Amino acid sequence: MELSKNFIAGEAEAKWYAHWLDKGYFNSTPDEREPYTIVIPPPNVTGVLHMGHCLNNTIQDILIRRARMQGKNACWVPGTDHASIATEAKVVGMLRERGIAKSSLTREEFLAYAWEWKEKYGGIILQQLKKLGCSLDWNRTSFTMDKDYYQSVMKVFVDLHGKGLIYRGKRMVNWDPVSLTALSDEEVIFKEVDSKLYYVKYLLTDKDGQPSGDGAGLTVATTRPETILGDIAICVNPTDERYTNLIGKNVLVPIINRVIPVIADEYVTMDFGTGALKITPAHDKNDNVLGIKHNLKAIDTLDASGKFTAENLMEDKPSELVLSYVGVDRFALRKKIVEDISALQLIEKTEEYKGQVGTSERTGAVIEHRLSLQWFIDMQKFIANNPEILSAVSDDNIAFHPAKLKNTYSHWMGNIKDWCISRQLWWGQQIPAWYDEAGNVYVAESLEALHTNQPATIGMQLKQDEDVLDTWFSSWLWPMEVFKGISHPGNDDIAYYYPSTTLVTGQDILFFWVARMIMAGYEYAGQRPFKDVYFTGMVRDKLGRKMSKQLGNSPDLLALIDNYGADAVRFGIMVSSPAGNDLMFDESALEQGRNFNNKLWNALKLVKMWEARVADNNDTSDPNSFAINWFTNRLNQVKAEVEILMHQFRLSEALKTIYSLIWDDFCSWYLEWVKPGFEQPVEAAVFNTTVAFFEELMQLLHPFMPFVSEEIYHLLRQQSTDLCVTQDAPTIAAAVPVLQQGELLKQVISALRDARNKNQLKPKETIQLHIQTEDSAAFKAIENIISKQVNAAAVFYTNDTVANSIVVAVEQNKFYIESEQKLDSAALKTDLLKDLAHQQGFIASVQKKLSNEKFVQNAKPEVIELERKKLSDAAARIKTIEEGLAGLN
RNA sequence: GGGAGCAUAGCUCAGUUGGUUUAGAGCAUCUGCCUUACAAGCAGAGGGUCCGCGGUUCGAACCCGUGUGCUCCCA
Numbered sequence: 001m002e003l004s005k006n007f008i009a010g011e012a013e014a015k016w017y018a019h020w021l022d023k024g025y026f027n028s029t030p031d032e033r034e035p036y037t038i039v040i041p042p043p044n045v046t047g048v049l050h051m052g053h054c055l056n057n058t059i060q061d062i063l064i065r066r067a068r069m070q071g072k073n074a075c076w077v078p079g080t081d082h083a084s085i086a087t088e089a090k091v092v093g094m095l096r097e098r099g100i101a102k103s104s105l106t107r108e109e110f111l112a113y114a115w116e117w118k119e120k121y122g123g124i125i126l127q128q129l130k131k132l133g134c135s136l137d138w139n140r141t142s143f144t145m146d147k148d149y150y151q152s153v154m155k156v157f158v159d160l161h162g163k164g165l166i167y168r169g170k171r172m173v174n175w176d177p178v179s180l181t182a183l184s185d186e187e188v189i190f191k192e193v194d195s196k197l198y199y200v201k202y203l204l205t206d207k208d209g210q211p212s213g214d215g216a217g218l219t220v221a222t223t224r225p226e227t228i229l230g231d232i233a234i235c236v237n238p239t240d241e242r243y244t245n246l247i248g249k250n251v252l253v254p255i256i257n258r259v260i261p262v263i264a265d266e267y268v269t270m271d272f273g274t275g276a277l278k279i280t281p282a283h284d285k286n287d288n289v290l291g292i293k294h295n296l297k298a299i300d301t302l303d304a305s306g307k308f309t310a311e312n313l314m315e316d317k318p319s320e321l322v323l324s325y326v327g328v329d330r331f332a333l334r335k336k337i338v339e340d341i342s343a344l345q346l347i348e349k350t351e352e353y354k355g356q357v358g359t360s361e362r363t364g365a366v367i368e369h370r371l372s373l374q375w376f377i378d379m380q381k382f383i384a385n386n387p388e389i390l391s392a393v394s395d396d397n398i399a400f401h402p403a404k405l406k407n408t409y410s411h412w413m414g415n416i417k418d419w420c421i422s423r424q425l426w427w428g429q430q431i432p433a434w435y436d437e438a439g440n441v442y443v444a445e446s447l448e449a450l451h452t453n454q455p456a457t458i459g460m461q462l463k464q465d466e467d468v469l470d471t472w473f474s475s476w477l478w479p480m481e482v483f484k485g486i487s488h489p490g491n492d493d494i495a496y497y498y499p500s501t502t503l504v505t506g507q508d509i510l511f512f513w514v515a516r517m518i519m520a521g522y523e524y525a526g527q528r529p530f531k532d533v534y535f536t537g538m539v540r541d542k543l544g545r546k547m548s549k550q551l552g553n554s555p556d557l558l559a560l561i562d563n564y565g566a567d568a569v570r571f572g573i574m575v576s577s578p579a580g581n582d583l584m585f586d587e588s589a590l591e592q593g594r595n596f597n598n599k600l601w602n603a604l605k606l607v608k609m610w611e612a613r614v615a616d617n618n619d620t621s622d623p624n625s626f627a628i629n630w631f632t633n634r635l636n637q638v639k640a641e642v643e644i645l646m647h648q649f650r651l652s653e654a655l656k657t658i659y660s661l662i663w664d665d666f667c668s669w670y671l672e673w674v675k676p677g678f679e680q681p682v683e684a685a686v687f688n689t690t691v692a693f694f695e696e697l698m699q700l701l702h703p704f705m706p707f708v709s710e711e712i713y714h715l716l717r718q719q720s721t722d723l724c725v726t727q728d729a730p731t732i733a734a735a736v737p738v739l740q741q742g743e744l745l746k747q748v749i750s751a752l753r754d755a756r757n758k759n760q761l762k763p764k765e766t767i768q769l770h771i772q773t774e775d776s777a778a779f780k781a782i783e784n785i786i787s788k789q790v791n792a793a794a795v796f797y798t799n800d801t802v803a804n805s806i807v808v809a810v811e812q813n814k815f816y817i818e819s820e821q822k823l824d825s826a827a828l829k830t831d832l833l834k835d836l837a838h839q840q841g842f843i844a845s846v847q848k849k850l851s852n853e854k855f856v857q858n859a860k861p862e863v864i865e866l867e868r869k870k871l872s873d874a875a876a877r878i879k880t881i882e883e884g885l886a887g888l889n
Numbered sequence: 890g891g892g893a894g895c896a897u898a899g900c901u902c903a904g905u906u907g908g909u910u911u912a913g914a915g916c917a918u919c920u921g922c923c924u925u926a927c928a929a930g931c932a933g934a935g936g937g938u939c940c941g942c943g944g945u946u947c948g949a950a951c952c953c954g955u956g957u958g959c960u961c962c963c964a
Binding site for chain 1: 890892893894895900901902903908909910911914915916917920921922924925926927929930931932933934946947948959960961962963964
């Protein structure tokens with residue numbers, strides 16, 4: 001069969017993926033084998049594959065393919081997340097394009113559109129994962145809004161509510177005035193913005209609540225003058241001498257002329273602004289805390305969309321001016337109020353100010369702090385009920401890779417705040433709470449369940465809570481509910497697959513997701529949800545910038561797969577990506593992957609070329625026996641190394657180790673050593689062993705580069721099964737002496753080639769080689785390899801220096817090169833002198849150490865022994881160099 | 890403001906309880922080669938104040954302190 005010039009990735013990818021699916025290799029059902037379970041971090045159902053997914057899922061595929069080849073029952077569960085905010089935003093956008101406003105639809109109508117949209121466009125990302133070669137069990141595809149899943153979320157809500165872990169309360173929440181929903185702290189991104197600091201004067205009042213008339217007052221610095229109409233107090237630090245005499249007095253809020261007290265609290269920083277702080281409990285988190293502490297009223301002056309409202313100002317008998325603000329957006333309002341206060345001559349000055357502003361992760365809108373009735377989980381109590389949530393991570397029952405994230409986890413857990421789980425959206429699991437006309441709350445899995453549990457509710461006018469649950473309130477059940485462990489507890493799947501083995505995810509969702517899965521795992525399964533967590537970093541461009549649509553630095557992954565092949569993309573993204581480190585993505589790494597494919601392909605071509613001229617006798621020459629013996633051991637050595645690296649989740653290093661084994665040891669050394677001369681026959685043993693080596697190499701590489709390895713595996717010879725499910729042979733301990741001899745051989749060849757290069761001998765020009773060694777037997781077995789590799793026409797053994805030659809020293813052996821070309825020993829002499837200086841310097845440093853009495857007294861005996869050996873080795877080396885130099889003259 | 894982490898070759902990274910030859914790899918660079926598997930290749934080479942300063946130690950890339958720079962998380 002004629003092989004193409006290069007590996008054609010696209011063809012092999014389509015062919016093998018279809019074949020693997022056809023054979024059902026990725027499907028798993030419980031059996032007597034040990035399970036290896038991974039649940040995919042469910043991408044947003046609206047998502048498309050990007051570099052982050054690529055890294056993440058390549059890692060998962062490597063782990064799951066390796067487990068499959070090690071005889072475990074490998075199960076990798078795919079699925080998607082309904083992603084309430086992101087999906088609802090997309091659907092709203094889609095409707096807007098069609099000229100339909102969400103506000104014109106009923107909840108049911110909107111959800112019908114959302115499902116239609118989800119069926120049509122949702123889950124594209126799962127198809128894209130197939131392109132990457134991901135070996136997921138597609139029969140198990142889950143969605144966080146599947147019927148059973150939905151029910152499991154209801155069940156958990158009701159359960160936690162019953163346990164007193166869920167409560168409803170008025171709390172200051174992060175409010176997104178654009179999507180009209182509360183956000184968790186994790187969904188708020190702080191950004192530095194240029195703003196202004198306004199110095200506003202509040203006039204002191206007399207006993208009757210009128211301005212004191214002398215213009216006396218107190219100046220407050222604020223970045224948010226639009227909230228001024230909600231001010232309820234001015235606060236100063238009790239130790240601030242500037243204001244001591246004002247504490248307890250009253251001032252007037254500009255424009256609205258509300259009389260408010262000056263109070264004192266240590267919270268106030270004296271050196272920020274004027275040292276006086278206006279307190280607006282309805283619009284600022286810290287103010288809210290102070291408000292509660294000092295028993296102050298919260299006056300809300302902004303509505304849900306961030307526009308001014310006078311609803312709560314009626315007590316103040318608002319003026320025409322105040323009423324004119326109604327409906328004005330907060331940013332326009334800021335301008336307007338500043339102008340109006342300015343007109344009253346109560347703005348003393350304005351400063352430029354760089355401040356932090358919270359923005360919505362989804363819509364980018366500046367968030368408001370807003371008092372709102374929301375559902376919460378009492379996290380302190382939750383953790384107190386399940387102390388393993390903390391201990392499992394600290395004592396490595398759940399092992400984090402890299403381990404440094406353990407600190408981050410325990411620090412967060414130690415300072416945990418209650419989790420606001422309600423969202424003012426329609427797409428998601430609607431909160432299973434009903435209100436009667438009196439406002440009483442009833443919680444049950446469904447209306448039917450409610451009527452069954454509390455027959456008194458039958459016939460009542462009940463209205464279900466409008467809100468849905470935070471997306472993470474469903475995804476924290478993922479490792480259990482993909483096996484229906486909540487909706488159908490104790491079923492065969494959950495019993496077999498849970499806890500899962502490894503979770504691979506981004507460290508950015510350590511708190512959003514990983515921590516909460518651990519919490520749910522202990523609460524509902526009584527055990528950890530996974531054994532190991534591999535955290536990936538963020539994928540950045542090669543300049544270290546985050547990938548973003550705005551910068552346009554986010555490559556089109558499918559185009560990359562088309563250009564380089566899926567294996568090359570997998571190689572490129574894995575080759576320099578240790579756990580937890582950000583990955584600087586550079587397309588040149590993909591090129592390296594593609595070149596590697598090509599290298600493999602060419603090695604295959606070489607071996608296939610031999611197939612036609614295999615000798616029909618069973619002789620094996622000495623040098624070939626040596627080469628085979630050496631590579632057998634080298635392969636075992638690397639297999640053992642890879643096993644350790646994989647066990648430590650050092651995937652990048654494992655890949656590099658395999659890459660170097662194939663490229664350097666197999667292609668550059670082994671194949672060159674056993675390669676027959678032009679059109680010469682190849683020994684049968686050499687051919688068969690080489691094919692077997694090649695198969696083992698493909699097996700080792702398969703988890704990383706599945707397509708090219710499967711393709712080559714089948715082209716090497718007729719196979720009875722597929723590489724994808726071929727079980728790894730046990731690793732045999734490598735024999736050290738033959739490995740050492742191999743290293744010596746490589747060194748000798750390199751040194752001789754270097755000497756040839758330095759003397760500008762053309763590759764085609766032959767040399768005569770004289771070997772001076774104490775162990776000529778060792779060289780007899782490999783002299784043919786040496787002569788082939790350094791193009792020596794003849795090899796001799798000598799006990800003496802050879803005149804008119806160049807000398808090369810390797811360990812205690814000397815090699816003399818004779819050539820018909822004129823040899824220029826100058827370059828070589830320079831090298832030898834350099835080496836000599838290096839060795840002498842080295843000896844000096846070792847001698848210094850050994851002559852230090854304290855070193856000899858304190859150092860461990862084996863360390864001293866080692867130093868002595870270094871000294872004698874270096875001395876021997878110097879002797880060899882000096883003899884070489886003498887021979888040159 | 891609080892906390893965590895990082896800093897080693899041009900780039901991306903190893904460096905395993907402080908001693909394993911005066912620090913390693915891949916990529917990039919340079920030199921020489923169109924050598925019947927591979928120029929997407931082969932054979933070589935050069936390249937480092939291990940961020941600065943101070944300390945502990947017989948001995949420090951590694952431990953401690955401090956400064957600088959960067960990143961992330963939380964307010």
